[in-house]
Amino acid sequence: MxxxxxxxxxxxxxxxxxxxxxxxxxxxxxxxxxxxxxxxxxxxxxxxxxxxxxxxxxxxxxxxxxxxxxxxxxxxxxxxxxxxxxxxxxxxxxxxxxxxxxxxxxxxxxxxxxxxxxxxxxxxxxxxxSVRVIRHIRQHKKITPPVRNELPSLLPPSMGMVAVAASTGGPQVLHRMLSELPSDFPAPIAIVQHINAAFAESLAGWLANSCRLKVRLAQDGELLMPGHVLIAPPGMHMVIPFRGRVALKPGVERDGHMPSATVLLESAAKAYGRRALGVILTGMGEDGAAGMLAIKQAGGLTLAQNEESCVVFGMPGAAVERNAVDHLVHGDEVGAALVKLSRGEALAQGR
CATH class of the missing domain: 3.40.50.2300 (Response regulator)
Structure with missing residues (x-):
């Protein structure tokens, strides 16, 4: 029974x-x-x-x-x-x-x-x-990663843009990630976060108030600029038709979602190629996994939140299964990893 x-x-x-x-x-x-x-x-x-x-x-x-x-x-x-x-x-x-x-x-x-x-x-x-929840301590617990060999060959020639996929548990990680980025972070950031449509504006406002970057829901035709973070609005796919600009398009769900992270990441791979950096965070399902693979196949760099720190390892796990992930990073360390890459420094290798 x-x-x-x-x-x-x-x-x-x-x-x-x-x-x-x-x-x-x-x-x-x-x-x-x-x-x-x-x-x-x-x-x-x-x-x-x-x-x-x-x-x-x-x-x-x-x-x-x-x-x-x-x-x-x-x-x-x-x-x-x-x-x-x-x-x-x-x-x-x-x-x-x-x-x-x-x-x-x-x-x-x-x-x-x-x-x-x-x-x-x-x-x-x-x-x-069905989600495995963890004790939520008021203070963030830092986990020191083990020392590993550096892999400078995995560094992108320059960071053109960062495309992020997130779902269940994602807002907490985005909050921490964005709060640790400097105001002069050199690459624009585009995010698909699965969330009830009524809370999209609140999410953007909450994230904007927690960081030094300019965060808002994207509008059709808006520019992708350093120091700016665009969040896909509900009910539309956010794509990058060419470098430096986003477009909002109606359509059908992809991987069960609209906006879909896979749609964003695949368009980032086409527009930015080796200069694209894909990030996939905690979430149910597999949205974003195919997009991460597209970025990796285009020569870009891909990061995924590790299982230990995920509320749900579904989306990152699906990307790992497709061999679409270059680095697994603890959720508390995603912001620091982006800063390091933006400075031209290599991340430690590890799964």
Missing amino acids: VKKVSVLVVDDSLICRQLICEALGQDPDLQVVGTCVDGKEALAKVKELRPSVVTMDVDMPVMDGLTAVEHIMAECPTPILVLTADPRQQAPELTCRALELGALGLRVKPSIDDGLEAWNLAKELKLLA
């Missing part, structure tokens, strides 16, 4: 709790094992019940959702899906702080009048429940 995915529902609204529980109760693979009205109760119930996954409201009495996420991820790590009001009417920091603290996903809370189907989080919860 297959074990059901156990869910703890946390919300101070009785109606919301009832709607979530009723919607999840329609899925035979899920079982709501408890409900809570505030974050303090949620922390106690997580320790007692050990649920597979938690739905977490943000605005609650006694202990708010963000504080509860912080305590749960530090004391009893559990996959958490945060439910919140429309982030476009809140400060970016409020929305994305949950991701920084260790939550795996964000979702806009439906209106009570939207109907039961709008509250059905079953598919997303089952995916998050």
